[in-house]
Amino acid sequence: MTTFPLDKxxxxxxxxxxxxxxxxxxxxxxxxxxxxxxxxELGLTGTKEGCGNGNCGCCTILMNGKTVNSCLVLAPEADxxxxxTVEGLAQNGRLDPLxxxxxxxxxxxxxxxxxxFLLSAKYLLQENPNPTEHQVRLAIAxxxxxxxxxxxxxxxILAVARGEVQ
Amino acid sequence: xxxTTPFRYxxxxxxxxxxxxxxxxxxxFGADLKLPGMLHGKVLRSPHPHAYIRRIDASRALALxxxxxxxxxxDLPPLEDARAAFGGELMIDLDHLRRLxxxxxxxxxxxHAVAAVAATSPEIAEAALELxxxxxxxxxxxxxxxxxxxxxxxxxxxNLYTRTLGEKPxxxxxxxxxxxxxxxxxxxxxxxxxxxxxxxxxxxxVHQGYLEPQACVAWVDADGRIHVWTTTQGTFxxxxxxxxxxxxPLHMLNVIPAEVGGAFGGKIYVILEPLAILLSRKAGRPVKxxxxxxxxxxxxxxxxxxxxxxxxxxxxxxxxxxxYAKIVMDAGAFPGAPVQGATWxxxxxxxxxxMKVEAYDxxxxxxxxxxxxxxGATAAAFASESTLDMLAERLGLDPLEFRLRNAAQExxxxxxxxxxxxxxxxxxxxxIRKHPHWNTPLQGKNRGRxxxxxxxxxxxxxxxxxVVVNVDGTVQIVTGQVDITGxxxxxxxxVADMLQLPLDHISIRVGDTNCTPYTDLSAGSRTTFTxxxxxxxxxxxxxxxxKAQAADALSKPDRRLTPEDIEYADGKFWVKSDPEQVLPWRxxxxxxxxxxxxxxxxxxxxxxxQPANEFSAQLCDVEVDPETGKVKILRFTAFQDAxxxxxxxxxxxxxQGGAVQGIGWGLFEYYAWDKGKLRxxxxxxYREPTALDLxxxxxxIVEVPAPDGPLGVRGVGEPPIVPGPAALANAIYxxxxxxxxxxxxxxxxxxxxxxxxxxxxxxxxxAGDGA
Numbered sequence: 001m002t003t004f005p006l007d008k009x010x011x012x013x014x015x016x017x018x019x020x021x022x023x024x025x026x027x028x029x030x031x032x033x034x035x036x037x038x039x040x041e042l043g044l045t046g047t048k049e050g051c052g053n054g055n056c057g058c059c060t061i062l063m064n065g066k067t068v069n070s071c072l073v074l075a076p077e078a079d080x081x082x083x084x085t086v087e088g089l090a091q092n093g094r095l096d097p098l099x100x101x102x103x104x105x106x107x108x109x110x111x112x113x114x115x116x117f118l119l120s121a122k123y124l125l126q127e128n129p130n131p132t133e134h135q136v137r138l139a140i141a142x143x144x145x146x147x148x149x150x151x152x153x154x155x156x157i158l159a160v161a162r163g164e165v166q
Numbered sequence: 167x168x169x170t171t172p173f174r175y176x177x178x179x180x181x182x183x184x185x186x187x188x189x190x191x192x193x194x195f196g197a198d199l200k201l202p203g204m205l206h207g208k209v210l211r212s213p214h215p216h217a218y219i220r221r222i223d224a225s226r227a228l229a230l231x232x233x234x235x236x237x238x239x240x241d242l243p244p245l246e247d248a249r250a251a252f253g254g255e256l257m258i259d260l261d262h263l264r265r266l267x268x269x270x271x272x273x274x275x276x277x278h279a280v281a282a283v284a285a286t287s288p289e290i291a292e293a294a295l296e297l298x299x300x301x302x303x304x305x306x307x308x309x310x311x312x313x314x315x316x317x318x319x320x321x322x323x324x325n326l327y328t329r330t331l332g333e334k335p336x337x338x339x340x341x342x343x344x345x346x347x348x349x350x351x352x353x354x355x356x357x358x359x360x361x362x363x364x365x366x367x368x369x370x371x372v373h374q375g376y377l378e379p380q381a382c383v384a385w386v387d388a389d390g391r392i393h394v395w396t397t398t399q400g401t402f403x404x405x406x407x408x409x410x411x412x413x414x415p416l417h418m419l420n421v422i423p424a425e426v427g428g429a430f431g432g433k434i435y436v437i438l439e440p441l442a443i444l445l446s447r448k449a450g451r452p453v454k455x456x457x458x459x460x461x462x463x464x465x466x467x468x469x470x471x472x473x474x475x476x477x478x479x480x481x482x483x484x485x486x487x488x489x490y491a492k493i494v495m496d497a498g499a500f501p502g503a504p505v506q507g508a509t510w511x512x513x514x515x516x517x518x519x520x521m522k523v524e525a526y527d528x529x530x531x532x533x534x535x536x537x538x539x540x541x542g543a544t545a546a547a548f549a550s551e552s553t554l555d556m557l558a559e560r561l562g563l564d565p566l567e568f569r570l571r572n573a574a575q576e577x578x579x580x581x582x583x584x585x586x587x588x589x590x591x592x593x594x595x596x597x598i599r600k601h602p603h604w605n606t607p608l609q610g611k612n613r614g615r616x617x618x619x620x621x622x623x624x625x626x627x628x629x630x631x632x633v634v635v636n637v638d639g640t641v642q643i644v645t646g647q648v649d650i651t652g653x654x655x656x657x658x659x660x661v662a663d664m665l666q667l668p669l670d671h672i673s674i675r676v677g678d679t680n681c682t683p684y685t686d687l688s689a690g691s692r693t694t695f696t697x698x699x700x701x702x703x704x705x706x707x708x709x710x711x712x713k714a715q716a717a718d719a720l721s722k723p724d725r726r727l728t729p730e731d732i733e734y735a736d737g738k739f740w741v742k743s744d745p746e747q748v749l750p751w752r753x754x755x756x757x758x759x760x761x762x763x764x765x766x767x768x769x770x771x772x773x774x775x776q777p778a779n780e781f782s783a784q785l786c787d788v789e790v791d792p793e794t795g796k797v798k799i800l801r802f803t804a805f806q807d808a809x810x811x812x813x814x815x816x817x818x819x820x821x822q823g824g825a826v827q828g829i830g831w832g833l834f835e836y837y838a839w840d841k842g843k844l845r846x847x848x849x850x851x852y853r854e855p856t857a858l859d860l861x862x863x864x865x866x867i868v869e870v871p872a873p874d875g876p877l878g879v880r881g882v883g884e885p886p887i888v889p890g891p892a893a894l895a896n897a898i899y900x901x902x903x904x905x906x907x908x909x910x911x912x913x914x915x916x917x918x919x920x921x922x923x924x925x926x927x928x929x930x931x932x933a934g935d936g937a
Contacts, residue, residue, distance in 0.1 A: 002296040003296060004293040004296075006290075006293055009289060009290070029289075039198075044191070045191070045194070045195075045197075045198040046192065048195070048197075048378070048427070049197070049379075050378065050379070050427075050459070050849070051459040051848065051849045052458055053459070053848060053850070055459075055848060055849035055850045056459075056849050058377055085191065086190065086191035087190065087191045087192075089189075089190070090190060095189070095190075099189040099190065102185070103181050103182065103185040103186065103189060104181060106179070106181070106816065106818070106819050108182070108185060108188050108189065109428075109651065109652060109823065110376075110377075110378070110425075110426060110427050110428045110429075110650070111185075111187075111188030111189075111193050111425070111427070112195060112376075112377045112378045112427030112428060114188050114189060136857075137858045137860075138858060140856075140857045141857055141858040143857075144375075144377060144849065144856065145377070145857075146374075146375045146376055146377055146428050146823070146827070146854065147428055147819070148819055148822060148823050148826075149819075149822035149823045149824075149826035149860065149863050150822075150826070150857040151862050152815075152818075152819060152822070153857070154862070155862075
């Protein structure tokens, strides 16, 4: 036999979540991560998997208002939770100031890590609207970016904090 | 193409054309695609770095419910043309590409693909892997290039004979190639020198570290047509490799580019694609394959480790008399280490009457390397730029003035024999001399400033694009040129100025291989440079065709006009001899719908441009904590000759991102091996720089137009990674007096180097007392 319990393959668990303001009832595999549920069940592929073990931050989302690596949360653990993903950042067709600033400052290149950075930054500015450069760097230290060298990302977040991008 | 009006878009910080989809999460990367009926593929990988594969029994896996196909090396069609070779930057021949794709009689590195499974869910596919029985006969491991070169080393390939300029060797070897280039008399050079410095250096295997793991979906349809959606730097290169591996003609094989989540040279070879196609063909359904991070570390192509010895001699006034290097590079399991890049780059910024490089491409039981941003150059510069700093210090000369005295310029010769056209080495060094960073004294204990240069020859290859005019006058660029760095934006800017049209009238589409003209991969800092020439030709053709339309429309019964009678500027065509007769662009475009003369399509292709050699330099200030060995970067400035800047935000972005990869290579990153097994295949233990490790990265761009191409553009992607490790090593030396010759310069390494220095000083003091 394999180490995977094949007889459990058909198990499903019901999970209720509010994702980007919309209520959903999902039947997930009990071992499925929140990341997989968002991507595979809800088709919200903006949240990315870069490592699958919480080291790269590409799958960062807000769960009940706080940042989590969605690859480290099991979908059933998110039962009853409110989730915000990159797809929910723009409101009524209006980009979030962070999204605008990332474009304006050139704070993205390949864009694979961008959703995670946007949500880490969103959380930071919620908790601390006037961060220093060091506080910004600390807040995004769990998000890896291999293209930009972080410079323009830090500048974009600081610009939003200073109200320079609305 | 020359335009009479000043540029409206070239040189301006235009926001990235594809940014909106990236900040809203709608850009489609390799793993984002889902097709009806899609299966999930997984790869069984060798746990042994070196082993014969005696037998593979997949019967139990095939019996598992939900498993739809299993493939092994047996499923590849037999090799026909053993001489075919592929690559772009680091070439690989077809036989080796086949064996790299899936192990044949031998597994040659830990993680080497042995079999692949497609099943109805990822869980079943993974369970099936455990049910495949493989009998291995474990072989001794060749751990590094120096061991591999020993006469009694176990051989990886029984039929690999060293390629050299000398006689064909009689026995096989792990040394694939020996390159020897140079000019002048080195013995005379050392004799003429007042100071000669010789030092050996070592760098480790590192990974490009792109955040998007390799991913693809393959579908072999009912007609046998192959569709592959994949995250690759070159759809046509992938198509050619797949065609040769699978013996399928090109028209039956469509490679569709997904957005690429970082590549840096690491997404050139096909890797999952051939397995996914074989599985799809067997199963009759689409197959998706996505690597996990450990697979990315173990089984993709990282960057070569290197052993480099540099010898440099100079006269008291700082004039170099000779430069020599021996470069040994580890290619991993199959030949193709970037020895040519290393050789071209190692002394590229300098002139000397005698130069020589001997370089060795050696195979070991590690993953086969791929390109990593300026492949070969970073390790080379770590060695040469450290040695030159040592030489400047021995001569008591300022490191900047010493480099300026020996700076290569137009007419000087690279070690490979290439004579330089216009290059920017002096312009960069002059820019440093004037820069506030250089002119601000660095004060404080354990602090030091380091300077180093970098180089890249600049790749060329073939580039094509089409410029299509719609009947409403809008324009789209249709290209197969994969965008990995923002080239869609720079191509839009160039076309807008070349056609003298507003930017918002133009769009760009990166299309698949069945719908776009052949273009080579996006690599080697070649895209914007070569596309500037291809697009200029396409736009010239478009304007000529549009002039013909305008001439026709403006002709009168008594006077037939030819295209030569028509002038064009800023969206208007008029008759040269009668400027009152004007037709706007839009109207001329509309004519093509009904006149039977359209559509207007300009195709531009270039293959032979003179290389646009690229140079960079970096200046960094560090503070070393002698108690912990930790290196803190206080200030960092990247300098580069961009030839002509198309988009300053993007050029800066390349410089900053490249610089930080160089910093990672210098301070943190390495493959930790234990007898051929990788101990750190995670992004926690393989430590890429985070935002907290860095200061802002300042940039200073100089523009020395490239000798060829319509705009003077030089590629900008590669050079910024090159100087970092050397600049850091030079800064650390000035901070705490220890010369580090091995990468990475982790806190532990720095700490022990400081301890050794203290110990040596103590022993010297004791010996002094005794005397």
